[in-house]
Every structure is written in structure tokens, then in C-alpha cells.
Amino acid sequence: MRYLLTLLLLFAGNIIFPQTPDVSPDNIMPVRGFCIAAPSPDNLERFIKFISEELAPRKVNTLILMVDYNYEYESHPELRNPSALSKKEIKKLVEVCRKNNIRIIPQVNLLGHQSWAENVGNLLKAYPEFDETPLVTFPEKYVWPNSDGLYCKSYCPLHPDVHKVVFEVVDEICDVFEADAFHAGMDEVFYIGEKQCPRCSGKDKAELFAGEVRKVRDHLAFKGRKLWIWGDRLIDGKTTGIGEWEGSYNNTYRAVDMIPKDVMICDWHYERPDQTPVYFAMKGLSVVTCPWRNPVSAVLQVRDMIKFRDYSTPEMKERFMGMVQTVWSGTGQFLDSFYGDTSNKETYTDAGCFKAMFGEIEIQIVKANESSQR
Numbered sequence: 005m006r007y008l009l010t011l012l013l014l015f016a017g018n019i020i021f022p023q024t025p026d027v028s029p030d031n032i033m034p035v036r037g038f039c040i041a042a043p044s045p046d047n048l049e050r051f052i053k054f055i056s057e058e059l060a061p062r063k064v065n066t067l068i069l070m071v072d073y074n075y076e077y078e079s080h081p082e083l084r085n086p087s088a089l090s091k092k093e094i095k096k097l098v099e100v101c102r103k104n105n106i107r108i109i110p111q112v113n114l115l116g117h118q119s120w121a122e123n124v125g126n127l128l129k130a131y132p133e134f135d136e137t138p139l140v141t142f143p144e145k146y147v148w149p150n151s152d153g154l155y156c157k158s159y160c161p162l163h164p165d166v167h168k169v170v171f172e173v174v175d176e177i178c179d180v181f182e183a184d185a186f187h188a189g190m191d192e193v194f195y196i197g198e199k200q201c202p203r204c205s206g207k208d209k210a211e212l213f214a215g216e217v218r219k220v221r222d223h224l225a226f227k228g229r230k231l232w233i234w235g236d237r238l239i240d241g242k243t244t245g246i247g248e249w250e251g252s253y254n255n256t257y258r259a260v261d262m263i264p265k266d267v268m269i270c271d272w273h274y275e276r277p278d279q280t281p282v283y284f285a286m287k288g289l290s291v292v293t294c295p296w297r298n299p300v301s302a303v304l305q306v307r308d309m310i311k312f313r314d315y316s317t318p319e320m321k322e323r324f325m326g327m328v329q330t331v332w333s334g335t336g337q338f339l340d341s342f343y344g345d346t347s348n349k350e351t352y353t354d355a356g357c358f359k360a361m362f363g364e365i366e367i368q369i370v371k372a373n374e375s376s377q378r
């Protein structure tokens with residue numbers, strides 16, 4: 005009875021004081037993101053112009069910059085790329101983003117992606133002892149698939165010295181970007197818990213993966229920073245049919261129940277609007293959907309994200325955080341493609357997908373505003 009009375013009072017209150025729905029972009033799509041490699045110094049000015057003239061008008065509010073070792077680290081000069089951004093150059097990026105209310109989240113790949121094709125990455129080049137698979141040597145000419153199952157090298161998460169080095173890198177990049185969040189990558193980790201590693205051999209791969217996520221998350225939390233990661237290792241690739249790239253075939257997916265709930269999941273699906281954001285949200289994790297170069301799928305993913313938010317309980321709604329367009333070519337190449345296509349068509353490219361995705365977000369914001377005025 006008391007419940008019924010409360011309901012009646014609430015209903016009457018709404019008639020007398022009708023609530024205006026919140027149709028601000030931050031409520032329709034809280035994260036409107038863009039993820040790209042940090043520019044090389046010679047593309048910096050073009051990229052800054054792109055931020056002001058293309059990201060800001062599209063109301064982009066989150067920029068994930070894949071920096072890795074493209075910065076002149078003072079804590080670890082041995083890890084710098086030969087041509088890396090200086091502190092002064094980074095501050096130019098910080099400034100233009102601050103002016104346009106864009107949150108920068110720097111990324112350095114942790115755990116996986118420590119090599120590419122036949123090239124070892126800077127971390128394992130300087131510290132070969134961190135290699136999870138020291139017995140796997142690089143072929144002269146890389147091909148996939150190969151007998152070693154070598155996609156990318158991983159560092160050993162149980163090596164006693166690895167975190168001192170990577171956390172100094174993480175702290176320095178977050179400091180220079182004045183960032184309150186950090187993206188650790190952690191996608192496509194194929195080498196984990198390997199037999200040839202004396203520390204990890206025989207251990208549960210899900211526990212190893214979750215242990216590393218927790219370690220990074222806890223380190224960031226000391227300074228009030230949040231952790232973002234890619235979501236593929238947390239999806240059961242076989243049962244879902246999502247496969248061994250967008251999902252995990254090496255049993256890391258059970259880590260979804262072991263990692264802290266305040267880790268943001270970047271759920272990438274490039275050819276289909278998989279409904280996996282619901283899975284992450286139901287596990288208590290916040291999630292953003294990340295398309296790449298398929299404009300048709302990206303538009304559907306935007307509509308899904310809106311639908312998930314509209315049709316959910318308040319508890320679930322707040323976990324469906326938005327969309328992040330990803331770019332996997334270099335920054336210069338992306339800008340060439342973006343400005344080269346003056347037809348403004350939504351082509352099957354990252355630039356075309358970018359235009360389609362932010363176009364659809366704008367349509368949804370306008371739609372919500374129109375219906376609130378009816």
C-alpha cells in the first residue's frame with residue numbers, strides 16, 4: 005500500500021512538475037572517442053589542426069593516443085623510438101585538447117604486442133629477459149600462420165623486474181599528458197602462461213591475465229587514474245563464434261569475472277555489430293564499442309549503444325558508455341585519406357567509418373532533442 009501511494013505521489017509530481025529529459029550529448033553518448041597512433045613529430049601540426057577543425061566540431065570528448073615509445077622518456081631513454089615526440093610537442097597536444105574539452109588517454113601496450121612481424125619491440129630489445137617465449141626466434145620473413153604460433157611477443161607478467169620498468173613508463177606518460185586515465189592495450193595476447201616460461205608454466209591463463217590487469221589497475225589507482233583495456237581477451241571466442249582475434253581461444257576469457265569492475269572495456273568489433281556490450285555491462289564492467297573501417301556496421305553500433313542505454317535499468321545504463329572510432333594506419337596516412345577524399349562519402353576505410361560514426365551520433369543527438377520538444 006505504501007508502495008502504491010509512493011507511486012501515485014511520484015506520478016502526480018511528474019504531472020505538476022514534468023521532468024525535462026536530459027538530451028545533452030553527454031547523456032545521449034557519454035564517450036565520443038577517437039583512437040589513433042600518436043603522430044610523428046613531422047605530422048604534429050597537421051594533427052593539431054585536425055583536432056581543432058574535425059574532432060572538436062564533432063563533439064569528440066575522448067582521444068586515445070597510442071604512444072608506446074614515441075616519446076622522449078626521461079626515466080627510460082633506452083626505450084625511446086629514434087624519432088620521438090618531445091615534452092614540448094606533447095604539451096601542444098595537451099593544450100589543444102584542453103581548449104576543446106577533449107580528455108586524452110595515452111596508450112602503451114602492456115603484456116602483449118611486444119613485437120610486430122619480424123621486429124622486436126623496444127621493451128624486449130632493451131630487456132630481453134622479460135620475454136615470455138625466449139626460445140621463439142624471429143623468422144627472416146614473417147608469415148601467419150607459423151609453426152611457433154608467433155603473432156606478437158608478450159612480456160612475462162611474473163618476471164620480478166618487469167613492473168618497475170613499465171610502471172615508470174606508465175607514470176611518466178600519464179604525467180606528461182596530465183592524464184586521469186591510461187590505456188594498457190592488452191589485446192590479442194596469444195603468448196601467456198607458456199610452457200617455456202619457468203615462472204608461468206602450468207599456471208591458469210585467466211588468472212595470469214587477470215593478475216596483470218589488477219596489478220596495472222592498482223598502480224594507476226594510487227594516483228587516482230583509471231585503466232582502459234581492449235576487451236577481446238575477456239570474450240570466449242569459440243563458444244560465441246567470434247573467433248581467436250576478437251575473442252580468446254586460450255582460456256583467458258574467465259578473467260572477466262576476476263578483474264576489478266572499474267576497468268573500462270574497449271569492445272572492438274570491426275565487421276559485425278556483436279552484442280557483446282551487454283555481456284560486459286552484465287558483468288558490472290563499463291564498455292565502449294569500437295569500430296574501425298566498416299561504416300555500415302559502425303552506424304548500427306551507434307544505434308545499438310543508444311538502444312542499450314534507452315532500454316536498460318539505471319544500473320546497466322551507466323555502463324554503456326559510448327563509441328570510440330579506432331584507426332590502425334599511421335596518423336599521416338589517416339590524415340591523407342581523410343582529407344584526400346573530398347567526396348565525403350562513407351567509404352570502407354577508417355576515415356569513411358569515422359565520418360559515418362560521428363554523423364550518426366549527431367543524428368541521434370538531434371533526434372533526441374527534437375523528440376524532447378514535442
Ligand SMILES: [Zn+2]
Nearest residue numbers: 160201203204
Ligand atoms: Zn612468464
